[in-house]
Amino acid sequence: MADEEKDVEEQPAAKASKIVPILLVLNLAVTAFVCARVMALPTDPEITAIVQPAAPDEGPGEVVELEKPFVVNLNEPKGGRYLKVQLAVEVADSDAAADLKKREQLVRDDLLRYLSGLSVEQTMGEENKNTIHDQIVARIDDRLGKGRVKRVFFEEFVVQ
Numbered sequence: 607m608a609d610e611e612k613d614v615e616e617q618p619a620a621k622a623s624k625i626v627p628i629l630l631v632l633n634l635a636v637t638a639f640v641c642a643r644v645m646a647l648p649t650d651p652e653i654t655a656i657v658q659p660a661a662p663d664e665g666p667g668e669v670v671e672l673e674k675p676f677v678v679n680l681n682e683p684k685g686g687r688y689l690k691v692q693l694a695v696e697v698a699d700s701d702a703a704a705d706l707k708k709r710e711q712l713v714r715d716d717l718l719r720y721l722s723g724l725s726v727e728q729t730m731g732e733e734n735k736n737t738i739h740d741q742i743v744a745r746i747d748d749r750l751g752k753g754r755v756k757r758v759f760f761e762e763f764v765v766q
Contacts, residue, residue: 667696667756668703672710675762678722680729687726692762693717695746695755702754709749716745729765 675692679685697703706713720741728734739758747755 667698668700669694669696669759670703670706671695671761672714674714676714676717676721678718680765681723681725688766689721689724689729690762690764690766691721691760693742694759694761696757696759697750698754698756702750705750705754706746713746713749716749717742720745726765729763735760735763 671694672692675690677688677690680687680689695706697706721738724738729738739760742758743755746758747753
Protein backbone atom coordinates (compact mmCIF):
# COMPACT_ATOMS: atom_id res chain seq x y z
CA MET A 607 0.00 0.00 0.00
CA ALA A 608 2.88 2.34 0.76
CA ASP A 609 4.27 1.78 -2.75
CA GLU A 610 0.92 2.73 -4.30
CA GLU A 611 0.82 5.99 -2.28
CA LYS A 612 4.32 6.89 -3.56
CA ASP A 613 3.21 6.31 -7.17
CA VAL A 614 0.14 8.51 -6.67
CA GLU A 615 2.25 11.29 -5.12
CA GLU A 616 4.90 11.11 -7.84
CA GLN A 617 2.48 11.27 -10.76
CA PRO A 618 1.43 14.99 -10.35
CA ALA A 619 5.05 15.99 -9.82
CA ALA A 620 6.09 14.06 -12.92
CA LYS A 621 3.34 15.68 -14.98
CA ALA A 622 4.29 19.15 -13.71
CA SER A 623 7.94 18.56 -14.55
CA LYS A 624 6.92 17.71 -18.13
CA ILE A 625 4.52 20.67 -18.52
CA VAL A 626 6.91 23.41 -17.34
CA PRO A 627 9.44 22.95 -20.18
CA ILE A 628 6.62 22.79 -22.71
CA LEU A 629 5.20 26.08 -21.39
CA LEU A 630 8.64 27.71 -21.49
CA VAL A 631 9.20 26.64 -25.09
CA LEU A 632 5.71 27.86 -26.04
CA ASN A 633 6.35 31.21 -24.31
CA LEU A 634 9.65 31.62 -26.17
CA ALA A 635 8.01 30.78 -29.49
CA VAL A 636 5.21 33.33 -28.98
CA THR A 637 7.70 36.00 -27.83
CA ALA A 638 9.92 35.36 -30.87
CA PHE A 639 6.90 35.56 -33.18
CA VAL A 640 5.74 38.88 -31.69
CA CYS A 641 9.26 40.35 -31.88
CA ALA A 642 9.62 39.27 -35.49
CA ARG A 643 6.27 40.87 -36.38
CA VAL A 644 7.16 44.15 -34.67
CA MET A 645 10.57 44.30 -36.28
CA ALA A 646 9.05 43.63 -39.70
CA LEU A 647 6.67 46.61 -39.56
CA PRO A 648 6.74 48.55 -42.81
CA THR A 649 8.78 51.72 -43.01
CA ASP A 650 6.57 53.38 -45.62
CA PRO A 651 5.82 56.89 -44.20
CA GLU A 652 2.10 56.60 -44.89
CA ILE A 653 1.81 53.29 -43.09
CA THR A 654 4.19 54.33 -40.32
CA ALA A 655 1.98 57.34 -39.63
CA ILE A 656 -0.93 54.98 -39.10
CA VAL A 657 1.04 52.63 -36.84
CA GLN A 658 2.76 55.30 -34.75
CA PRO A 659 0.76 57.50 -32.39
CA ALA A 660 0.31 61.14 -33.33
CA ALA A 661 2.89 63.59 -32.09
CA PRO A 662 1.84 65.30 -28.89
CA ASP A 663 0.43 68.79 -29.16
CA GLU A 664 3.03 71.49 -28.57
CA GLY A 665 0.92 72.74 -25.70
CA PRO A 666 -1.58 75.51 -25.42
CA GLY A 667 -1.14 78.56 -27.57
CA GLU A 668 -1.98 82.14 -26.79
CA VAL A 669 -5.70 82.88 -26.44
CA VAL A 670 -7.07 86.11 -27.85
CA GLU A 671 -10.57 87.11 -26.76
CA LEU A 672 -12.43 89.05 -29.41
CA GLU A 673 -13.66 92.10 -27.58
CA LYS A 674 -17.19 92.47 -28.87
CA PRO A 675 -19.72 89.68 -29.35
CA PHE A 676 -21.09 88.91 -32.80
CA VAL A 677 -24.81 89.70 -33.00
CA VAL A 678 -26.47 88.89 -36.32
CA ASN A 679 -29.96 88.43 -37.72
CA LEU A 680 -30.30 84.85 -38.85
CA ASN A 681 -31.29 83.99 -42.40
CA GLU A 682 -34.95 83.19 -41.71
CA PRO A 683 -37.94 83.99 -43.96
CA LYS A 684 -39.97 85.56 -41.16
CA GLY A 685 -36.95 87.32 -39.66
CA GLY A 686 -36.77 88.42 -36.06
CA ARG A 687 -34.39 85.64 -34.98
CA TYR A 688 -30.83 86.44 -34.09
CA LEU A 689 -27.60 84.81 -33.00
CA LYS A 690 -25.20 86.17 -30.42
CA VAL A 691 -21.73 84.59 -30.29
CA GLN A 692 -18.77 85.56 -28.12
CA LEU A 693 -15.46 84.03 -29.24
CA ALA A 694 -11.94 83.47 -28.01
CA VAL A 695 -9.31 82.29 -30.48
CA GLU A 696 -6.31 80.14 -29.59
CA VAL A 697 -3.42 80.92 -31.91
CA ALA A 698 -0.07 79.20 -32.39
CA ASP A 699 2.18 81.97 -31.04
CA SER A 700 2.43 85.60 -29.99
CA ASP A 701 3.06 86.73 -33.59
CA ALA A 702 -0.25 85.18 -34.65
CA ALA A 703 -1.95 86.86 -31.69
CA ALA A 704 -0.57 90.24 -32.76
CA ASP A 705 -1.70 89.62 -36.35
CA LEU A 706 -5.18 88.69 -35.16
CA LYS A 707 -5.43 91.91 -33.15
CA LYS A 708 -4.28 93.91 -36.20
CA ARG A 709 -6.74 92.19 -38.52
CA GLU A 710 -9.65 91.98 -36.10
CA GLN A 711 -11.89 94.24 -38.22
CA LEU A 712 -11.30 92.10 -41.29
CA VAL A 713 -11.96 88.91 -39.30
CA ARG A 714 -15.11 90.38 -37.71
CA ASP A 715 -16.47 91.42 -41.10
CA ASP A 716 -15.90 87.97 -42.58
CA LEU A 717 -17.44 86.20 -39.57
CA LEU A 718 -20.46 88.54 -39.47
CA ARG A 719 -21.16 87.74 -43.12
CA TYR A 720 -20.83 84.01 -42.49
CA LEU A 721 -22.92 83.93 -39.31
CA SER A 722 -25.72 86.04 -40.81
CA GLY A 723 -26.09 83.48 -43.60
CA LEU A 724 -27.01 80.74 -41.11
CA SER A 725 -30.55 79.62 -40.39
CA VAL A 726 -31.89 78.73 -36.94
CA GLU A 727 -31.79 75.05 -37.90
CA GLN A 728 -28.09 75.32 -38.82
CA THR A 729 -27.28 76.62 -35.32
CA MET A 730 -29.00 73.86 -33.34
CA GLY A 731 -27.27 70.78 -31.95
CA GLU A 732 -23.71 69.79 -31.31
CA GLU A 733 -23.00 68.62 -34.86
CA ASN A 734 -24.06 71.98 -36.31
CA LYS A 735 -22.03 73.86 -33.70
CA ASN A 736 -19.00 71.75 -34.65
CA THR A 737 -19.55 72.72 -38.30
CA ILE A 738 -19.80 76.40 -37.34
CA HIS A 739 -16.67 76.04 -35.21
CA ASP A 740 -14.72 74.47 -38.09
CA GLN A 741 -15.88 77.17 -40.52
CA ILE A 742 -14.85 79.94 -38.11
CA VAL A 743 -11.41 78.37 -37.59
CA ALA A 744 -10.93 78.02 -41.37
CA ARG A 745 -12.02 81.60 -42.06
CA ILE A 746 -9.76 83.13 -39.39
CA ASP A 747 -6.91 80.87 -40.51
CA ASP A 748 -7.37 82.14 -44.08
CA ARG A 749 -6.95 85.71 -42.84
CA LEU A 750 -3.91 85.01 -40.65
CA GLY A 751 -2.15 82.36 -42.69
CA LYS A 752 -2.57 78.61 -42.67
CA GLY A 753 -1.85 76.77 -39.43
CA ARG A 754 -1.79 79.79 -37.16
CA VAL A 755 -5.22 79.21 -35.55
CA LYS A 756 -5.37 76.19 -33.25
CA ARG A 757 -9.01 76.40 -32.20
CA VAL A 758 -11.89 78.67 -31.34
CA PHE A 759 -13.79 78.71 -28.06
CA PHE A 760 -17.46 79.63 -27.89
CA GLU A 761 -17.76 81.70 -24.74
CA GLU A 762 -21.38 82.52 -25.53
CA PHE A 763 -23.73 81.09 -28.15
CA VAL A 764 -27.34 82.29 -27.98
CA VAL A 765 -30.10 81.93 -30.55
CA GLN A 766 -33.20 83.98 -29.87
